Amino acid sequence: MRCDRCDNNAVYHRRYSGQKFCKDHFIGYFEEKVKRTIKNYGMIEPGERVGVALSGGKDSITALYLLNQLNDIELFAIAIDEGIEGYREKTLKTAREFCKENDIPLSIVSFAKSFGKTVDETSGKNACSFCGVLRRRLLNDKAKELKLEKLATGHNLDDETQAIMLNYVRGDLDRLYRLSNTKRSEKFVRRVKPLQEMPEKEVGLFAILNFDIDFSECPYASSSFRTGIRDFINDLEKDNPGIKFSIQRGYQKLMPYLDSYPRKDLKDCQLCGEPTSGDICKVCDLLKK
DSSP states (O other): OBOSSSSSBOSEEETTTTEEEOHHHHHHHHHHHHHHHHHHTTOOOTTOEEEEEOOSSHHHHHHHHHHTTOTTSEEEEEEEEOOOTTTHHHHHHHHHHHHHHTTOOEEEEEHHHHHSOOGGGSOGGGHHHHHHHHHHHHHHHHHHHTTOSEEEOOOOHHHHHHHHHHHHHHTOHHHHHHTSOOOSSTTSOEEEOTTTTSOHHHHHHHHHHHOOOOOOOOTTGGGSHHHHHHHHHHHHHHHSTTHHHHHHHHHHHHHHHHTTSOOOOOEEOTTTOOEESSSSOHHHHHHHO
């Protein structure tokens, strides 16, 4: 199998377009598309202080690597240590090494020091909910401390379509709206997703071709409802190449209508003062329980 753009052997066949890429042309295509995504969505402006939520996995390392190519921003990395034994130690080691090699400031914030409890010390059944809520809080707190204008995450196309379908299934229009509207309060640092139009398979290949990283999955991931949604979408994609893009485009067409959906105004949490739609924010509610 030959590359469509030269006579070299292809390393990737993109089924939804039929194109074949050699290593160099795939890397070039990938980097150019991510830069175009950043520009098209107005994600980052010159001179801004930008952070990357760095787990040490393929997605966040790729996002950090590509943003580090932008010469007109100040770049920082923020890693969260949830306390997942046998997993997080390895990814944090990768994060430290990558940031040291590329001279990127890295801040590591732990659940244990911040909340007095790790993910491993919570109920396994509710670990994902506990982890997600508290991770978002710590990332936002650190981003504000660093005076960042934007916080980039490594969410890829698969992550986006899973979140869209998950909220469709649950009928949760508020969360569906919030997927693209994270700046609902001045106390929230705006989130951006440079990889949101890149399929997970392509992100993985880019990482394999450029980095030496661990592809281990969080041990709690298989127990989440989201895993079933992921498998459902992947089954659809096998017989309908490009269906993930269709899900994303359909959601984007729906967004103007979600703007008019009635939502609760945010107010300050009675315990910590952070924005919430109720009297007590989710973080404080979880910690109380």
